[in-house]
Amino acid sequence: MLPTDFSPRFAATCTDAAARCYAWIGENILLPALPEHAASPQPATPSFSLPQADALISALGQPEADYLIGDRAGQACRLLFWPQGDAPDGYALHNLRAVHGSLDEGDFWIAARARQLVSWDREHRFxxxxGTATFPAPNEVARVCPNCHQRHYARVSPAIMVLIKRGRQLLLARSPHFKAGMYSALAGFVEPGEACEGTVHREVMEEVNLRVKNLRWFDSQSWPFPHSLMLAFIADYDGGDIVCQPEEIEDAQWFDIDALPDLPTRASIARRLIEHVVSEMRAA
Ligand SMILES: [Zn+2]
Incomplete structure (x- = not known):
């Protein structure tokens, strides 16, 4: 989650050299390289710092985007973006997901906002x-067409997640792109015209052929890969036998809460949802 001392704001130019800097080359975040002895950061030990904007600009040249994206405890937060290139000496490029736990938690989620704004910026160049080339509005997350005046806003895509309970068991599934051995709760995008509760019932039926009841709201979380808003629910099993949807679901099983498989990263709402339900079931 974004830290409570952060306020989102937007300006299409930022020249504040003292700003907190979230810098990107393509899809990857650019961070100062760690000293050699710390090259394998331990999870839950924040070890990365944020780079200095001036040093990056002198090494890489003017960025394609240099936006103010908010402030944290009164300090400006600045997004710098270069579409391609290599990390300059003393820096390294990282997949954002991989630095969770190694970057301050608040900065991780501000970087997640920055990454979504990078996606928005790149997807709406025209x-x-x-078909006319657009430009960023001065004080709003919108790219504007100078010809027809259409404004193109950042996209946020709502998606549901649902963890299904049956006795002491949880229904977990894996899609073909998951890393080996990892299972998670079911998830899927909300269709135009649909309420998210309807999405839950439809996705569960499509993906594993089950019926569920007693939907309970859990929590929501932004997931910037590339621009989802995850809406997480808990549900009870109501009937049906598991039939996996071809190509979407590689395997789905009922797991006893004391014999769970590998779970998603701690940055994900899936992990929080599963851990919350397991502790609730243990306490019951
Ligand atoms: Zn236009």
């Missing part, structure tokens, strides 16, 4: 209505 107007979808008339």
């Amino acid at each position: 107007c979808g209505y008339c």
